[in-house]
Amino acid sequence: MKQPTFLLDGMPVPFEEGQTIMDAAMAADAFIPHLCHHPEFKPQGSCKLCTVKANGRHVSSCTMQARDGMEVENNTPDLNDKRRTLLQMLFVEGNHFCPSCEKSGNCMLQALAYELEMLSPHFDQFYPDRPVDASHPDVLLDFNRCILCELCVRASRDVDGKSVFALSGRGIGKHLIVNAESGRLADTDFSLLDRAAHVCPVGVILEKRKGFAVPIGQRLYDEKPIGQQMERLAARTAKVEV
Amino acid sequence: MLDKRKIRLATTSLAGCFGCHMSFLDIDERLLELIERVDFDRSPLTDIKHCGPCDIGLIEGGVCNAENVHVLREFRRNCKVLIALGACAVNGGLPAQRNHLDLGQCLQEVYLTGEGLVNGQIPNDPELPLPLDKVHPIDEIVRIDYFIPGCPPSGDAIWKFLTDLLDGRTPRLGHPLLRFD
Structure with missing residues (x-):
């Protein structure tokens, strides 16, 4: 039987049923x-x-199944205009100060902003107040950069079996929380060996004492x-995660 | 035939570190090519104190005090095209990292209660511009035509942008010139 294909910007793309x-x-x-x-985790289609x-x-x-003959x-x-606007909203909602971020150059949010030529945040900055959590001996949590992608939530729950992270609140009040009575990462069984420690696409979950090992640029x-x-x-x- | 009128260019630094101006000087010998095509109006390079009618204004830094607001509005009034140069002008940058702190408490700690301070006093000379409660990117105060991100944008990025503009092309920074760090 002929393999089903769909057209992606006019280019035929073959797929397996269910992909x-x-x-x-x-x-x-x-x-x-x-x-x-992220190919390792169940898609959730939240960032759009x-x-x-x-x-x-x-x-x-990421959630829509391909169908034969689909255009x-x-x-x-x-579409790229809309995506750029989504990025701009993500940038102004948090505190994304790239020049001081250890993730700069390895950050997917930043890389997509480059890709889609986002030159300014366009919207007024929120400048939210989000204290960092430096309680854990090996890992720093900088909530200023969280984009609510839930990759750490999924990794900790589905791979590590620990459910260290969750999102709490609704709408603009939604934020990342740590599953401990104190709310501090040090009071969980989170470890640097966890899958969740290495999936953050931005600079929220950072390994301590490893800053700027590769120079910016x-x-x-x-x-x-x-x-x-x-x-x-x-x-x-x-194995290959940065 | 008449000579082409030279473009007038003004630059200033508001709440910035002059790093973007240093980067501007990093266009090196291309500065000679640039001054064939532009005259500098108000700029740290000329020491002219007020901006006259200009074609292009380059603004480094965000807005952190009352004087920044006046200077920025003077530039907007006089420049046909106003460009935000660098991270601080684009999104507030480093100075904006104080935005989650209370300004009054900052001043108290720095000038009155900080360790080792005796007989401290919060500066109140009338010549000092009053700090704003929050630091803002310049496009939250006036309309901005173009943005050049980067901390600082490289000399090559600034050169590419300016020459695109001077040659009548839509200015464009692709990889690897477009950088936020």
Whole structure:
């Protein structure tokens, strides 16, 4: 039987039954911008960066199953404008001060902002007050940079079996919390060996005493734009994570 | 044939560290090429104190005090095209890291109650501009036409942007010139 395919910006992409548009695009080395998606975890479609137009309708490509003959628009000015606006809202809601961030150059939020040529945050800054949690001996939590992708939540719950993290609150009040009575990471069984310690796409969960081991300017997305790294993004597993 | 009128360019640093101006000087010998095409109006390079009618204004730094607001508005009034230069102008940058602190408490701690201070006094000379409660990116005060992010933007990024603009192209910074750090 002929393998089913769909068209991604006019390019035929083959897929297996049950695969999402994102899975198939990743396998075909075609880049769809995304933040909350990670091939190792169950997709949840919350960041909306991967929104594409499938047969004329806006859908999250990480949760939408591919269908034979489907026509998918991805890299279009209209979709990229919307994605840039989503990024701008994420930037102003937190405190994303790249020059002092250890994740700068390895950060997916920043790399996508480069990719989509976001030159300014456009909206007024919120400047929220979010104290850091430096209680854990090996790991620093800087909530200022959280984009609520829930990768740490999923990794800790589904892989580590610890459920150290969760999101709490609704709407603009939603925030990342730590599962301890004190709310401090030191009072959980979180460890640097956990999968959750290494999945943050931005600079919230950082290993202590390892800062700036690679100089700014020589990092992952300094070397090559994220749009040309789909192969690496698709191969993300516990072993190769930055 | 008449010579092409030279473009007038003004620059200033508000709540910044002059790092973006240092980076501007990093265009090195291309400065000579630039002054063939532009005249500098108000700028630390000319020491002209007030901005006259200009084509392009480059603003480094965010807005942290009352004087910054006056200077920024003077630039907006006089410049046809106003450009935010660097992280602080674009999103507040380093000075904006004080935004989650109470300004009064900051001043108290620095000038009155800090360790080793005796007979401290919060500066109140009328010539000193009053600090604002929060530090703001410049596009929260006036309309900004273009943004050049980076801390600082590299000399190459500034050169690419300016020459695009002077040559009548839409200014564009791609990889690797577009950087936030």
